[in-house]
Amino acid sequence: MKLKIVFALFFISTLSGFSQEFSKPVDFLTFINKEQELIAKSTWKYTSAVAHSKSARRIDATRKQLIKSIQSSKKKITDIKNGYNGDTEYQTKIVQYLDFCEKSINEEYDKIINMQEVAEQSYDAMEAYLMMRDLVNKKIDEENDKAELAFKEFALKYNITITNQESELSKKIAISGKVFDYHTALYLIFFKTNITDLNLSLAIEKKDLGAIQQNASALLLYAEEGLEKIKAIQPYSNDSSMLTATKKCLEFYKKEAETFVPKIVDFYMFNEKFENARKSMENKSAKDRTKEEIDSYNGMVKQVNKEIENYNKMNSANFQEKSTVVNTWNSTGDNFISKHVPAN
Template identity: 40%
Template sequence: MKLLTKLCLIILLLISFQSNAQQFDTALEYLEFLGEELETVTKSTWKYTKAVAHSKSDRNVNNKRKTLIKTVEKAISKIEKAKAYNNDDYKNNVLKHIRLNESLLKQDYAKIIDMKAVAEQSYDLMEAYILAQELADKKMADSQAEYEANFYEYAAKHNINIIESDNDLGKKMTISNAVFNHSNALYLIFFKVYINEVYLWDAIKNNDVSGIQQNANALNQTAKEGLEILKTIEPYKNDKSIILATKAVFDFFIDETENKIPVIADFFILQEDFKTIKNTLEKTPEKKRTKPQVDAYNKKIKEINKAGTIYNKTNTKLNTERQKVLEKLETTKAKFLDRHIPKD
């Protein structure tokens, strides 16, 4: 009797599950159902991956990632519960693709966010960060292409007419990846030079004359090498905008190191000389100070005051010009992406 009761309960549960599972009368209804679920997830995931590269708030990006993961999990659950039309294996192909999206969000892009936090510390870290992005994007694009092939195969199998268009997400991804690859390649060329200016200004903040001269030479050399590399870069669809904006930054770095940094370095050298004269004078009892000592001290004060004025003007001009060329590069890059990335 107990065995019969348990068996009845299992049968009731199976009936209940089957009645709640979504079922489809035609292959078209089934294809549309899966397509709608998948399109929402894939488009959202693709938009998110682009936000990773451009958002200034890593916390905001990470919160979006967690929200999107929940959306993907719901879609997977909904598809899993739906009854496949004629027990077709197409459902498994769709789930494979959507689970790839889930894996990218939970693993690849979680790592990418962490990599972004430290990417600007060195060229190697920046290169690794950009490469990780490109690999994740390629995984998604390849998976999308495989999904679309299965989609058209399923439609053909059931005599469903699908009108292809340039709006297909797979085509958008292919185009977008080519655009981002061009932009990323130029950014790495820029960053390899730019990181030397970061080191240079660290030395300036620390009044490190030796470091200033060493990093200024490195910046000058890499900027000139960068200009030569830019000459070899093929523009994307004849669009030279980022190339030219990057060139303007390198030209600024060369002028900075050849004409402005020597003024700054001379000021710090003069400061060191003044400290030496001042310390010597202060250690000498007032009654024993000689006229040449006092004259040298007073002369050095005038020199350092004059040099200080020139230093401040030079520094202010450098900051203004640097901000101008770097902002121009950022604006140019944003406009380039806006021009060439397919719209939704």
């Protein structure tokens, strides 16, 4: 979540208050800027809720509050008659900007939320969801840059001196954007293996040897690719927790593909061989069964019981290790965002 509805600019002169009768251009500019500061505060509340709250209701409530804040400020700015002494160019550009922000947060984010519901079904769906989210954020950033340019042009037009000092609020929003970007980069690496492992588990459940081997090969490939990618990623602000958690997951998936899956395949192949032998024995009458066949079958019965016991132990151990690394990754990701996105 990276909304940048905030100007990183301050006026040199400060005003205690005024009506919409603007005697000076700086009054007009300050009035609009104060409305945008209110929107920025609502934006920050939404960003902070996403970072620090587990409540979907609270997050959506802050999003709706942000929309109301935009609507309220847009109305106040729209209601200004004749802009500043008949010059409505800056006023019009800001209203257009706020229109765009309202539509994006209200409509486009609804689309993103709908995409999020199916995103975890496949890597392509997750990638499409993240690309859509980033595209909306990029468009908002581009429109923000246009509005900021209009701000500077109005100031220059009326010889208003401004400073480029960044506000504390804009710093927080900028920091949050970097934190979410960092988390997303590692999440995609993790998710690519995680969703492949899910497909592998489904194939194992169905005892589909072809699908098992296909997904295991893909899992090994993605795990090795991921391990190479994270070598180029530096810790965030000396915090390597996300890198460590991601590496452990990738190492587990690599080990699973290389050691666990071959044993699963061997077990299913032996089990298939045993089932064929059982059916062969059942299809013969007792008098037609040779001593060698009986001895061979009885030996397979003992072996299959042992193999089943080994399989259950191996499967349980694999599941427990997987649960540990995945749960650790999820908790590490939550803690990372909570730690690095300012709380207030």
